[in-house]
Amino acid sequence: MSETPLIWIIDDDDISKYVMNRNLRQLSVTNVIEFTDSTQPLKILSDNFDSTDKLPDIILLDLYMPILDGFQFMEKFKVAIKRIKKNIQIYMLTSSFSSEDVDRAKSIPEISEYIVKPITLRNLTRIVDNVLQE
Template sequence: MSDVRHNVCLIDDDKIYQFTAKMILEATGLTHSIKTFFNGQEAIDYLISPENQIPENLPDVIFLDINMPVMNGWEFLEAFSLFYKELPKQIVVYMVSSSVDESDIQKSRTYEPVTDYVIKPINKDKYRELLSVLAN
């Protein structure tokens, strides 16, 4: 197992998903910190705040839900796409949804920041696989 530990960001309005995802991610031993946001706007505000413009304060990976209030996953990607290349480090984005709709999967591929589309629920082995890719 890799010794690299990652800063993780969960953007999802489901408190139960956030709780279980945090528990599973922590159990992988591959996380340094886990930040959670209940909608895309909260995450955008965090990512663009001046104090977070140093690499250590930014996530290495974002797990992004589609359906959320205030700002959904698609709206987050529209906003994130405008500035992500200017951030002091590259952030990997995984769309995470219970939707198996092929149109959602295809739409996610139209956004440059998105690395992959992952269908919920996600188990420990899948999180470990997704985080291990970051070390390469």
């Protein structure tokens, strides 16, 4: 992997994306692609199974979005990941404190962590450091 990970932010909330980008810039992470829903990222994943340089190291995935929510994205991701030759860490982000959402997220092994928004600089530092240490 390069010195800076490729991060996909899949979130329909502009304020959340702004905060995440601002914090990532403080960490000198500028290799970030934003999506307002999860359909385009799924297409990119399915079109690039063997092109790991086009695939993210980290996905910051909002739970509640239009078209496909975070859980629906994960169902499709679990199918795609079988053909992908890259370890992609997924962090589910939400403003929901629902124990049902937390339990459901924890039951999906492909989700590295469930984080309540707003994501902090400290959390992002830990996430980026984990990927860089791989």
